[in-house]
Amino acid sequence: MTPFVAELVGTALLIIFGGGVCAGVSLKKSFAQNSGWIVITMGWGLAVAIAVYAVGQFSGAHLNPAVTLALAFNGDFPWVDVPTYIVAQFLGAIIGATVVFLHYLPHWNETDDPSVKLGVFATGPAVPNPFANLLSEIIGSFILIVGILAIGANKFTDGLNPFIVGFLIVGIGLSLGGTTGYAINPARDLGPRIAHFLLPIPGKGSSNWSYAWIPVIGPALGGSFGGLFYKAIFLGKMTTAFWYVLIATVVVLAIVLIQQGKTAAYKQPKNILM
Template identity: 85%
Template sequence: MTSFVAELVGTALLIIFGGGVCAGVNLKKSFAQNSGWIVITMGWGLGVAIAAYAVGQFSGAHLNPALTLALAFNGDFPWADVPKYIVAQMLGAMIGAAIVYLHYLPHWKETDDPGVKLGVFATSPAVPSYFANLISEMIGTFVLVLGILAIGANKFADGLNPFIVGFLIVAIGLSLGGTTGYAINPARDLGPRIAHFLLPIPGKGSSNWSYAWVPVVGPILGGSFGGLFYKAIFLGKMTAAFWYVLIAIAAVLAFTFISQGKAPSSYDKPKNAFM
């Protein structure tokens, strides 16, 4: 298996588990309906672990453009391979979302709320505010990348690392996911959002494109800085990129605060759309 196919398959598996648990908990007439936040965070965490077990030996199981960029900034991954990985992750996320749609095919008509349907595919904030939502996504992805690098620096029994990373995802969801649904992965949100836009989902409503940039820009900036922070503080290897990314974060936050401030509230807000 090539690294491109591995990232595509791994990300598709991630979305099948993650989008699948969101669908099961939120769509009407599902046996799992209303089983709640804990179920969703566990579904996403175990989904990450299984996907990592499946393809880790072939590609390193990035499954996330923010992690791929963080590792490239860190010098642990070649920049020449970044576009290939991101394309594979995006395609995999779209395929995974389409499979979730097919799996729950009769449930879309049974569910009236278009926000609930969108929530199976994409994230949205509990309190709409571009500035605050962007900060939440940055922090969540910063913790994700820092946690993954810290886990990798420790010795576990053979094959245990992906399982521990899965619990990191659960921890982020439980502690930080209540604000924006913790996308912490541009492919996880944008790929399924595109699928939602393209698929013939009955009564699906808007794909909420006005918010779509937040779970892309936030994770990229937060994740990249997380990798550079680990390298500078934990390993004592400060680079110019650390300051460049920090300046970029400050500039984006300042621009968002000044020009936007608060996100529009007139959109279909997904419910329980975590990770």
């Protein structure tokens, strides 16, 4: 199996299990309906573990552009291979989301709420606030990458690393996922969102493209900085890329905050003196 095929298959498995648990918990007349957030976080944790077990030996099982970028910035992965991995991850995510759609085929007609249907495929904010939502994705992705690198630095019984990484995903979901649904992976969100847009889902409504940039940019920035932070603080190897990515992250957050303030001011009702 080539690394491209491995990343495609691994990411597809990730979304089949992860999107599948979202569908089971959310869609009407599923036996798992309303089983709750803990079930979703456990489902995603197991999704990551199973996908890593499946393809780790072939590609390293990045399954996430944020992981690929972090390793490339760290010097642990060649930049020339980054586009190949990312394309495979997005294609795999679209394929995985399509499988979830087919598996739950009768349940889309049974479910009336378009937002519930979208939630099977893509994340969204509990409280819409672009600055806070972006910051949440940055923090979650930063923790993800630092956690993965820290786990990798420890010695476990052979074969346990993917299982421990799965628990990291559960921990992030339980502790940090309640704000945005913790995409922490551009492919995990954008790939299924594209599938939602393209698939003939009955009564599906909007794919919420106005929010779609947050679970892409946030994980890319947070993941990249997480890798550089680990290298600088844990390993004592400071690089100029650390400062470039940190500055880029701060600038993007500042632009979003300023733009959000302007939008709020524009929407504020004006007092008219008669």
